[in-house]
Amino acid sequence: MSDGRTRRVFVEMLREEWRLHSRLFRGSHFSMFPVLICLLVAGAAKLLAVTGTAPETVFAGLHALVFVFGLHTGSIGFVGRDALRNLIGDVTLLVFSARTLPLSQRKLLGLFVVKDGLYYAVLFLLPFALGTVLAVTGLGNPAFAAKTVSLLWITLTLTFVLGMGTTIAALGLAGRGVPGLALLAVPVVAIATAVVAGLNLPAYTPYGLFLEPTLPRVGATGVCLLGVFVVGAATFDATAPTPARTVEPAFRRWWRRVGDPVAAKSLLDIHRSAGGFGKVLFSAAVLFGVTAALVDFAGQITGVRPSPGISFGAILGLSGFTTYNWLTQSDDVDLYFAHPLAVKAVFAGKFRAFLLLGPLVGLVFYGLALAWRGGPRIEAAVGAVLLVGVACYIFGTTVYLTGLSPNEFLFDTALFAVFGAALVVPLVPILIIGFAISPVSGPLLAALGGFGGVLAIVGVTLYRRSLPKWSKRYQQA
Template sequence: MKTMICRDFMFDIFKNMVKEEWRMHSSLFGHRGFALFPVFIFLFTFFVSLVLPVFREIVTDAQIALGIHYFFLLLGCMIGAFGLMGREFMNRRFGQASLIAYSSRVLPVSERFIFANFLGKDIVYYFVLYILPFVAGFSLAAEFVPAGIFSIPSVLLTLVLTLSLSFVIGISTVFFLSTVYAHSGKISLFCLFIASILLLHISGNMNQNVLYSLPSLSFFLDPSVSKLLHSGILILVPSALSIIFLKIDFPQSQKSFSNSFSKLCRLLGSYRYAAFVAKDSLDLKRSEGGLGKVIFSFVLPLTLVWILLSALGRVMPALSTLTIFALVLGVLSSSMYNWLTEYDIFASYAFLPLKVSDMIKSKLNSYLFLNLIPLAILTLLALKNEPGSLIPSMLLFLTISLYMVAVLVYLTGLSPSTNLYNAKTFALYTLSVVPLLMLNIVLSMFGPYYSLVDLLLVPFALYLLGKGFEKWDGNNCQCF
């Protein structure tokens, strides 16, 4: 009887966490907008997969599988990182509201028990939101076009399993790294940073077969019990260690910091947005995770992307690895705008003589400063690997980064992290970005200097920013 009660209670917590996730998102942009999000994923995957025969003229089925599995591995890492910031996000946006995951003080269960449910909730929730509609769209397209091994029903069922495994490996890895970070702080952060730099350094000499050693991918290509067990180990061991050594701080007093604001303002000078940039810098440093966000949300995914592209460059020499990396870097750098706006709401500044566009411009100033990080990484990699492609790669990165943030500003204003989950907004965002990325991948085959055509995007991006400022100034209630 006691076992049954415990099991029922655990299921109740899990069920309420799923409801909480739904309510959190739907309260921000409506039930219908969020419910249509997986429908859009399904339709987008379906239409993109219709050109699969064209891709199969360039890459093999194994390489397509490699790209898909690493995409979901990367997605799992990013979802895990966002989940870890959930408590602070909820507190900043909704006052005293908090996630069930951080309510063990008022519930008669342990923190580990709640955290295990939280991890399970993320897996099930995003499986339904991302993986299921993706594979469904992929399999429907296979009914209309030649899709090689992907047209076989048993292979598609295996794809559901292995993409899920890749996704969960990403989540469990990030949870484990965050647990290590919680215990050892700056030391572990420094070790992660050094490890990322070393991986970026040796990636050009890595054998492409190393990428195929990902157990979920290797199981898809050649199923065996041992590979399935290896995938399980990569999931269960980090997850178990994260739960066993879980550390959630409940500070008894308010945090206090020395006055750094005035010093930063003097350092930045007297231009209009200096005070806002200083505030963003302090918010990023003092928020939960601090500078660890740069490692977990940017440097680690970036390292994975570079290793993947380096291996693909050996298989497809026509692709310029550095040019494609600069393109991806421009896309990933736009996520830094999400960091800057994640904890701020315009209501906090409503008593000041400011417009919404002033707040957005201040975030864009901070965004420009943060872009020095990816620009430095790109420069170092270019000097080491393709010195002749440095200038066009830098211009490509800066142009794509400007265009991406302009699209984000126009579509989402000060709330990109939440508004992008609206199906209509995400559809417009995808249609604005994906064709451009595909065009650049094709142009990269003809040489790095063909990417300079992207400079034509600069006046359009500036125009889009101007229209975005007008839009959100006239509709500032959506920014609260």
């Protein structure tokens, strides 16, 4: 590929990325997204600083978050085409053009990574760096702040690229059968061994470079990045056909057990899409970890031992949002309406699937929390009521605001703000009680239990009240 063509493909890839995001984020709303990100990150970093979290911990957490972001971005580009298609229709990215145009697959892959690195560095990682540094170190010394922002921006970008490279290398190796999987196990075992041996692993990552911008660390980061991209370039084939998957028929059995065809289909979608039911458990596990950290933080600040029942119950109920997301992610809404299914029946099926999955997963982790942190039985019972109440409230609010497309929250800043406010209003009083009052008195527990019931009723009412609106909306599309 000549240089002129390389430049042209690169520019077109950047344009493609912009159009993809503009389409997802509904045009003009997208231009405000970097500002929103900067504010959100600054708010979170400030909160952590105020609660006594060391700046190094904040920066380490940010690098970890960006690494995961890089892993995720790589996987969306290469294996998440189904999810993209459900959001915005048929999608074919330029990175897949090697099959139809005289373009080198390796060069396309390289351009894709550079394009993503540049694109996300400017629109996402710069606001990350700016918001964090302003919140943690402030503007007292502008020269120092500017230097820190620059360094953080560079190391975050390298971390992001490392995440993408890791995904590509992992997918490449995984696509090479058993030998590839065996090779994939080598770095995993090596990293685990290094951790056990007490080796300072972060020193060999871009985060190590941020902590100590020295020449050896530049070299270590460079070797790390080069390693994953050499493996990725040698093994990854973006145009390789995936083998057709054959499965045992399960729909009839699931439908009999669940009692609703839409609910059975929704649960099958989760089961068979990437990650299976594991992704629902993973989402709840993340929330479980966050809650544990929050409970510890709150205990340190207030000097009171937070109520595990109330705090874990209320926060784990939030897992209802991700559960509803998973239940709708594989939907093609129009297809439902090619069958004699009323909008009401589709939502009823979703609600049934949600009730079977959302509160149940939340309660599993809630049980773990109680086993770990203990607490009075009556508080545990009230916490369980709160969990189910919050989960139903989240379901109702999400359906009311976004119908069958909860992803809308990610793409519409205003809608996201309304959703956030709707969550904060009932949750903050519950969490203040859970975090700051110990022991919780009998009347207060009764009030909290009652409030959990009210939240469930509000959630179900919101969902039912929204049905005429969605019936009309889906018929006027």
